[in-house]
Every structure is written in structure tokens, then in C-alpha cells.
Amino acid sequence: xxxxxxxxxxxxxxxxxxxxxxxxxxxxxxxxxxxxxxxxxxxxxxxxxxxxxxxxxxxxxxxxxxxxxxxxxxxxxxxxxxxxxxxxxxxxxxxxxxxxxxxxxxxxxxxxxxxxxxxxxxxxxxxxxxxxxxxxxxxxxxxxxxxxxxxxxxxxxxxxxxxxx
Numbered sequence: 001x002x003x004x005x006x007x008x009x010x011x012x013x014x015x016x017x018x019x020x021x022x023x024x025x026x027x028x029x030x031x032x033x034x035x036x037x038x039x040x041x042x043x044x045x046x047x048x049x050x051x052x053x054x055x056x057x058x059x060x061x062x063x064x065x066x067x068x069x070x071x072x073x074x075x076x077x078x079x080x081x082x083x084x085x086x087x088x089x090x091x092x093x094x095x096x097x098x099x100x101x102x103x104x105x106x107x108x109x110x111x112x113x114x115x116x117x118x119x120x121x122x123x124x125x126x127x128x129x130x131x132x133x134x135x136x137x138x139x140x141x142x143x144x145x146x147x148x149x150x151x152x153x154x155x156x157x158x159x160x161x162x163x164x165x
Contacts (some may be wrong), residue, residue, distance in 0.1 A: 001029045002028045002084075003029065003030045003031075003080060003081055003082045003083060004027070004028040004030070004031045004077060004082055004083065004084040004085070004087040004115065005031075005032045005034055005076065005077045005080060005082045005084070005085050005086065005109070006020070006024055006031055006032070006033045006034070006085075006087075007034050007035075007036060007073045007076075007085065008033075008035065008036065008158055009035065009036050009038075009041070009043060009050075009128065010050050010053075011044050011045055011128050011132070012050070012053060012128055012132070012152065013050070013053055013054050013057050013145065013149060014123070014128060014131055014144055014149075015091065015144055015145060016088065016123035017088070018057060018127040019119040019120050019123050020088040020117045020118075020119050021033060021061065021064065021086075022061065023048075023050065023117045023119075024086045024117060025064060025116050027115070028063075028086075029063060030064075030065065031061075031063060031064050031065075032064075032066075032080055032082065033054055033058065033066050033067070034066075034067045034068060034069045034073075034074075034076060034165070035047060035054065035066070035067070035068045035069070036068075036151070037068050037070040041097055044132055044156065045152065045156075046102065049146060049152065051066055053142035053146075056146070056148045057146040057148060057149065065113050072108065073085060073105065074105050074108040074109045077112050078109055078112065082112060083111070083112065083113065084113045084114065085102075085112060085113070085114045086114070086115050087101075087102070087114060087115060087116050087117070088118070088119055089116045089117070090118070090123070090125070090126070090127070091124055092126045093097070098116065101114075104117075126144055130144075132153075135156070135157050136157055137161075138157060138158055138159065138161045139160060140160040141153060141160075157162055
């Protein structure tokens with residue numbers, strides 16, 4: 001059984017995240033999507049809300065589990081007997097940070113590989129920060145996130161503004 005861990009904050013989960021996850025499920029027997037619990041950050045959605053949104057957003061994938069972790073991702077992956085960490089690369093700007101993290105993780109545990117997956121090109125510009133900013137300005141985000149996430153963003157920020165005609 002080849003298990004991979006796909007870590008992130010997923011605040012909120014986007015179609016880009018889901019695209020990377022779907023690619024990972026084609027490669028690994030099981031993929032654990034795990035949400036980082038970091039007390040130094042103040043996410044838009046609580047950990048429990050992000051877990052619920054992720055579970056609903058990936059319910060169509062049978063070989064996916066949603067979990068949370070705190071601490072080093074390598075320690076979590078080792079505990080879950082994972083062979084790989086999955087990371088999405090949207091653009092060259094992501095590469096330097098992700099490359100450094102992959103090398104450090106390899107130093108900490110050389111048995112856990114880092115696998116970089118690129119989302120479909122229609123998602124290369126998409127990230128959670130952009131989605132939060134659009135939602136904050138009450139712009140429709142339905143092209144970028146699953147319906148349950150759009151509804152949670154509307155509940156948090158308010159209804160979207162009507163489009164100009």
C-alpha cells in the first residue's frame with residue numbers, strides 16, 4: 001500500500017488543490033490530505049471548518065482521507081507510514097521554497113520522497129489568498145472553489161455583489 005500525504009493550510013480549499021489531489025490519487029493507493037494546525041497563524045476558517053469543507057469537497061475520491069497535524073510534516077508522514085509528500089507547483093515562484101522544504105524533509109527522513117505535481121494550467125494563478133481576497137470584496141468565487149466553500153465564504157463575508165450589466 002503506497003500512502004502519500006498532501007499537507008497544507010487549505011484556507012480555503014480550491015479547485016487547484018483538488019486538481020493536484022486528483023492527480024495524486026492516480027499515483028498512490030491512499031492520499032491523506034492533512035491540514036496544518038499552526039497556533040501562530042490566524043486562518044479565516046477554523047481547523048474543524050476546514051476539515052469539514054475538505055471532506056465535502058473530496059467526497060468523490062474514495063482513496064482520500066482528511067486529517068490534521070501539528071509539528072513537522074516528516075514526523076506525521078512517518079507515523080502514517082507514508083512513502084511520499086505531495087506538493088503542488090503552480091509557477092516558478094513556488095519552486096525555490098518548495099525545493100528547500102523538499103531537501104530539508106529528505107535530510108530529516110530520506111525514505112519519504114517529495115513528489116511535485118502541477119495543477120491544470122487553468123489553476124496556475126489560483127491560490128487560497130486570492131480566493132479570500134475576492135470573497136472579502138464580495139466577488140463571486142464559484143469558478144475557483146467547490147459550492148460548499150463558496151457558501152462558507154458568503155456566510156463569512158456576505159453575499160456577492162451583483163454583476164454590472
